[in-house]
Amino acid sequence: MRAFSLPTLFLLILSLSFSLHAQENISIDKIIAVVGNERILLSDVEQELLRIKMQGSTNANIDRCQLLEQLLIQKLLITQAKIDSIEVNEGSVEAEVDRRLKYFINQIGSEKALENYFNKPIFEIKDDLREIIREQHLTQQMQRKIVDKVKITPSDIKAFYKKIPSDSLPDIPMQYELQQIAIYPPNAEKAKLEAKEKLLEIRNRILNGERFTTLAALYSEDRASAIKGGELGFRSREELVKAFADAAFNLKEGQISQVVETEYGLHIIQMIERRNDQVNVRHILLKPQFTTDLLSKAVQKLDSIATLIRHDSITFENAALRYSEDKKSNLNKGLMINPFTNTSLFEKEHLQPSDFYAIKDLKEGEFSAPFESRDEHANIVFKIIKVKRIVPAHKANLKDDYAIIQVMAESSKENEIIRDWISKKIKSFYVRIDNDFHDCNFQSPGWIK
Structure with a gap:
């Protein structure tokens, strides 16, 4: 049976009640499993199976047994969360309900069209969605609690890396390490x-x-x-x-x-x-609007700085410290930090289009002409960018991609802890599964008692 990723397990159950029209294509409903006081209906599994197929999946490995186990784990977490008195933030639930409802309405065209699609009034659609999201938030909070104290050491990360087959290491695209001098328009x-x-x-x-x-x-x-x-x-x-x-x-x-x-x-x-x-x-x-004259003055200032650097009157690093108006990088020799990874390496997709266009043909040690860009708040800023280092596309390795390997190691450790938790809870919780599913080859043993 195909393995599934536990950290993302509960994202798939968002739309169990939002996948179909009326239930004419679903078998007569019945309870097929109970975990503690939580019930799983046949329609829960059938709807999710049809939803996946409706999305165009042709994967022959998708079956009721796999989907049922995912639901069993969700109910296991919900049961424990209730025992531990974990509560969800109802404001966050309502915000997510509103966001998803707006998305559905935008997709289908109108609120009335959505009601016709699901053959129920909007308040019932909203109630269904609210309960689904509340359960999802509950399972996610319980999952975070289980792995909350997970800590891994550098030796753990090295040991994990050595165990990864080379063909299982992720492909890392070309990356750039960049320095910048940034100037905002004057006045x-x-x-x-x-x-x-x-x-x-x-x-x-x-x-x-x-x-x-x-x-x-x-x-x-x-x-x-x-x-x-x-x-x-x-x-x-x-x-x-x-x-x-x-x-x-x-x-x-x-x-x-x-x-x-x-x-x-x-x-x-x-x-x-x-x-x-x-x-x-x-x-x-x-946003403040600047005249062409003010924008030109910012470019001229950068031109003058670039000339000083080219004539070796000042290094790029010292110029960044002295002249750059970007407070996040000027004290660090202009070194830019990737907000997506919190490292100094950028993939193409992580750069502003204007920034990438300015450096795409540069070699290591070269810097761009002044150009207009946007800062993280979408404000106008002018820059010159130096390419400090180019890391060619490669398979992930411990030397160049330590942060990536660390995340993989942490995820693996969390998966292991959650699997152990599931195995223990299966033994201590009341679990009953309908005879029709006793032939399932579940990934976690012990569901069938």
Whole structure:
């Protein structure tokens, strides 16, 4: 039987109740398994099997036994979570329900079309989805608790690496180690003041009766939310930058904030709804706009710095320390850190398109001409980038890819701990499986008692 990955096991059960129309293609339902007080229905397995096939899978190894074992493990974790009094954050559950419901509606075209598709009213669809997500959050929290104290040492990582067959090591694409000198356009305060005045005008229009959602769609520079009338969906305080969170959590329903400045630009915020420790707000984002003359001055400054480096009047590293305005890299000789991996190596997909285009033809030790880019907050910045090192595509190895091997080793250790936990709990929990499934060759022994 095909093995499955335990850390991602519970992601597949998100849409058991959302996969089909009416149940005409499913056998007469019955209870096929019980774990503690948790029941598994035949329809649970049948719906998941059909969902996988509807997605176009032709894998002959997909069978009811494998899907049933995945559900058995989920129920095992839920049972233990309830014993341990683990509780889910209902605000997070509601936020996920809203997010997924919006996704379904966007996919199918309208709320009415979604109701017709599932042959039930929207509140029932939402109730079904809420219970599925709540159980998923519960299983994930229980799983995290089981592996919470997993620690591995460098010797563990080396031992794990030696055991990996060479053909099982992941392929690592070409990577770049880069240094940068970053300069922002000058006179930002004037541009910021102009953006603030424009935002205050928009705020006054809303207070005088115009719709926030319409003006967000017209003017907000956060295009991802602008198409939804500026709505962000339910977010916790930790998911928002501090200045934005402080303003949002102090608003009453329907109230509009004053102008709020964050790393991303200038905002006005409207409270839609608050649930426990989460808020759903709309916002309109404006960024300072710079004249061509100001942008040219930033390029000219970088040109002058590049000339000094070429003439050996200063090293790239010292120039980064002296002139670069990027606070995350200037004190480290301009060395850029990949936010996806927290290392200094970048794959092509991890770079801004403008950054990759600037360095793609450079050799080690060479640096680019000045070019326009965006920082992590999507603000305009001008850069010159030096290619410190190029790592050719290769099979993962301990010397160059220690962080990757470490993650693999930790995942393997967590899998081992969860498998041991499952084996022990199968023996101590009440488990009953219908006779129709007694011939299943489950991966974990002991399910059939």
